[in-house]
Amino acid sequence: MSLAGLPQHQGGADDLARLLARALLAGHWQPGEAFPRELDVCAHFDVSRNKVRNALASLTATGLIERTAGRGTRVREIGEWHLLDPLISDWMTGIDSLDPKLVRAIFAFRYSAEPVVARLAAEAANADDIQRLETAFQGMTRTAMNPEERGLHAEYDVAFHDAIYQGSHNLVWRQMGHLLRPSIIALIHSSQAHVHHEHEGLDDSLARHNEVLETIRRRDPSAAEHAAREVLKRTAIDLGIVDDPPASSGAVPAANAHTDLEEFS
Structure with a gap:
């Protein structure tokens, strides 16, 4: 080209x-x-x-x-590509539409990593970490249904995931969260470009994020890991990586999600 x-x-x-x-x-x-x-x-x-x-x-x-x-x-x-190079992180900041192959590569990493980070956060998060998660989730909820606040909603979404990495209190994962922030922002913008026009999908996404918050709050590592994976299954739908669930269910069909997300496990 x-x-x-x-x-x-x-x-x-x-x-x-x-x-x-x-x-x-x-x-x-x-x-x-x-x-x-x-x-x-x-x-x-x-x-x-x-x-x-x-x-x-x-x-x-x-x-x-x-x-x-x-x-x-x-x-x-x-x-x-050196995706964790600070230069690429800088270049990626603010991009609304990434190459679909790059979207899948970033998603594959998040699908493997974030459930583990959520498990660590459930074990190590302190009161300040929980407060950051709560503040981010409240912001997501407050801006969810207003198309004019789509950008702000995405910022709160990024802050929520950043708080999970920070809450792990693992030096390497906290640094990875910092390096991955631009790519997570780009992925969230890509997914929200689709879901922000569908209230049912947005409600489902919020419910899944809330479950992550609650499982970390009650210090349940296994449940937090599962909840984080369920958030990413919703992300996979919004990115078009897996098919939309039936309109009446509001959830990812287990068999379909297992088949389509198998390569990311």
């Missing part, structure tokens, strides 16, 4: 790297595809070749592209 459709560039090499990286993360170019030549990038954005080389060096260092003498530049496979 060409450079057509990308926004105008203003600033230095770092800003150009951010613009190109965000296009990659959004799926403007697919893994394995040829990436535009240096001269084409120079011409399109009216910038110096030195600035383009510095920007592409950042994309190369974070694993997004591969530059080979005589073969040009290609987009690397998503599995080779």
Whole structure:
């Protein structure tokens, strides 16, 4: 795909790297595809070749592209992207629509990790952690049905999940929660773009988040792990990873969820 459709560039090499990286993360170019030549990038954005080389060096260092003498530049496979690199975290901040393959990759990690983190939080969370969870959930509930507060609702949702990571009181998981925050934000925005127009789905999501809060509050590690997984099953529906449940049930059919989410276990 060409450079057509990308926004105008203003600033230095770092800003150009951010613009190109965000296009990659959004799926403007697919893994394995040829990436535009240096001269084409120079011409399109009216910038110096030195600035383009510095920007592409950042994309190369974070694993997004591969530059080979005589073969040009290609987009690397998503599995080779350094998704926890602080630069990629910065570039991912504010993206409303990620490449579907990247959405699935981020979801797969969350589906494996967050139930474990919720179990740890049920064992280690203190009164301040519980208060942060309660405040975030109250904010989610208050903004749930107002389309004009969709952005604020997403912020409270992110704060809720961040509080779970912080409540684990595990140094590594707390740091992972910080690094993952931009990707969690992007995933929440993607899922809420669908669910915010369906009150039944939103009610179901809130009920599942409330169960996580209650199981952590009563210090029930096994129940907290299960509740966190149920939240992510709802997320899978909202992202289109699994099919919607029957309208009357308001829950993920166990067999369907097991089949469609098996690869993430």
